[in-house]
Amino acid sequence: MDVLHISASPKGERSASRRIAESFIDEYSRQNPDDSIRELNVFDPLPPAFGRVESIRKFAPFFGEAPSEEGEAAWKTILTVIEDFDQADKIILSSPMWNYSIPWALKLYLDNIMQPRITFGYDPTTMEHRGLLRNRPLQLILTRSSTAPGHFVDFQLPYLRFVFDAMGIRDTRVIVADQTTKPSVEDREAYLALFDDRARSAASEF
Numbered sequence: 001m002d003v004l005h006i007s008a009s010p011k012g013e014r015s016a017s018r019r020i021a022e023s024f025i026d027e028y029s030r031q032n033p034d035d036s037i038r039e040l041n042v043f044d045p046l047p048p049a050f051g052r053v054e055s056i057r058k059f060a061p062f063f064g065e066a067p068s069e070e071g072e073a074a075w076k077t078i079l080t081v082i083e084d085f086d087q088a089d090k091i092i093l094s095s096p097m098w099n100y101s102i103p104w105a106l107k108l109y110l111d112n113i114m115q116p117r118i119t120f121g122y123d124p125t126t127m128e129h130r131g132l133l134r135n136r137p138l139q140l141i142l143t144r145s146s147t148a149p150g151h152f153v154d155f156q157l158p159y160l161r162f163v164f165d166a167m168g169i170r171d172t173r174v175i176v177a178d179q180t181t182k183p184s185v186e187d188r189e190a191y192l193a194l195f196d197d198r199a200r201s202a203a204s205e206f
């Protein structure tokens with residue numbers, strides 16, 4: 001099995017979401033020693049830029065336009081990002097909440113992989129997206145300082161659930177640590193330790 005860990009915090013060793021993901025991965029590797037687990041941190045290196053050329057190329061087929069040469073070159077790069085993602089049999093996504101949503105580098109990664117006719121389709125009668133990727137397990141490991149899951153300003157968890165579902169990845173499991181900001185190292189560590197068991201038991205079911 002190819003297990004892809006997409007990590008979306010730029011904080012490395014200081015990251016709370018990555019720390020919980022490490023507990024999950026430790027247990028998963030212990031139980032599945034033959035699986036390969038690779039980490040893709042979306043801040044380093046950043047995903048390919050998605051700007052003028054890419055957004056014009058994205059809609060060229062729908063506007064009946066021939067793609068430009070630079071558009072085609074950009075598209076090739078995007079297809080390699082999608083291939084790398086789609087190769088994974090299981091996906092772990094660890095991410096902090098940033099301003100009620102996701103960090104910009106993770107959004108940039110999603111802007112690369114969310115592509116019509118490649119990762120999702122559109123049903124013109126029901127006006128709904130249809131996933132074109134195969135379903136597979138997705139473990140979300142999310143952290144925040146204070147925004148409770150289910151609160152109406154939580155645009156992190158519902159958004160992530162929706163975008164992966166739109167691509168066909170619906171076997172989604174969730175761990176949310178929502179009070180990660182504590183005044184001392186000891187308090188922060190004690191709080192995160194509460195999620196170790198949760199992460200390990202989630203890993204056993206993954």
Ligand SMILES: Cc1cc2nc3c(=O)[nH]c(=O)nc-3n(C[C@H](O)[C@H](O)[C@H](O)COP(=O)(O)O)c2cc1C
Binds near residue numbers: 009011101146
């Ligand atoms: C730019 C930025 C924006 C943040 N926005 C929110 C927020 O909207 N709600 C919240 O509860 N916490 C917010 N936080 C706190 C982080 O989500 C929290 O510290 C999280 O545990 C960090 O995870 P990490 O250590 O894996 O990066 C924000 C932190 C940063 C750096």
